[in-house]
Amino acid sequence: MTTLNIQAVIFDMDGVLIDSEPLWQRVEYEVLSALGVPVTIETIQQTTGLRIDQCVDYWYHKAPWADYDNAKVSKSIVDKVAEEIRQTGEPMPGVQQAMEYCQAKGLKIGLATSSPTALIDAVLTRLKLKDQFLAVESAEALTYGKPHPEVYLNCAAALGVDPRYCLAIEDSFNGLIAARAANMQTVAIPAPEQRGEAKWIIAHHQADTLLALPKVLTA
Numbered sequence: 001m002t003t004l005n006i007q008a009v010i011f012d013m014d015g016v017l018i019d020s021e022p023l024w025q026r027v028e029y030e031v032l033s034a035l036g037v038p039v040t041i042e043t044i045q046q047t048t049g050l051r052i053d054q055c056v057d058y059w060y061h062k063a064p065w066a067d068y069d070n071a072k073v074s075k076s077i078v079d080k081v082a083e084e085i086r087q088t089g090e091p092m093p094g095v096q097q098a099m100e101y102c103q104a105k106g107l108k109i110g111l112a113t114s115s116p117t118a119l120i121d122a123v124l125t126r127l128k129l130k131d132q133f134l135a136v137e138s139a140e141a142l143t144y145g146k147p148h149p150e151v152y153l154n155c156a157a158a159l160g161v162d163p164r165y166c167l168a169i170e171d172s173f174n175g176l177i178a179a180r181a182a183n184m185q186t187v188a189i190p191a192p193e194q195r196g197e198a199k200w201i202i203a204h205h206q207a208d209t210l211l212a213l214p215k216v217l218t219a
Helices: 021-034 043-048 052-062 070-088 094-105 118-126 150-159 173-181 198-202 210-217
Strands: 007-010 108-113 135-138 167-171 185-188
Touching: 007 094, 007 150, 021 043, 021 070, 043 052, 052 070, 070 118, 094 108, 094 210, 108 173, 118 210, 135 150, 150 167, 150 173, 167 173, 167 198, 167 210, 173 185, 185 210
Parallel strands: 007 108, 007 167, 108 135, 167 185
Antiparallel strands: none
């Protein structure tokens, strides 16, 4: 599929810039299991891309536990993930090359993530990317996180680019739905174990890593 008149590239964060999805899944498994929720790493993948409070709410309604405190559980998960990222976080393949390519082509660069500000700071500091983004938008304080398109629409507005001329890069299906609903062009970079699943057909492009970005932008 042809990529048309792209003026901005908007990156998701977890699973696109940093190899954090397995970390999220492990921490969520540990915290939720301790609360008595019968989760597995596989079932936790159902909530990939959701904002953390939405994720906790989802599992509470699946298997309620006593003394429900969404904010407390969410903070526990985020704090553990942020600390791990500060210590051991690694970029996904092609991150620096993608940034350099966008800059060389004069494209505006944005970040649109469901993650809270504290985690964004941990990731961008760890990966030394703080100066790379013209706009950074979190769904943390929005009424709805992904798959609602608001965080993507906010990022496009902050960049001053019509959403139709933004290319959104996502690794989660919930994020991909959000970007499509925002009327953006899209690239899906699924986790290796999810590649080949029929659902990714809704993306304009599919790729294995960010190293494919130049090819996508010249297609």
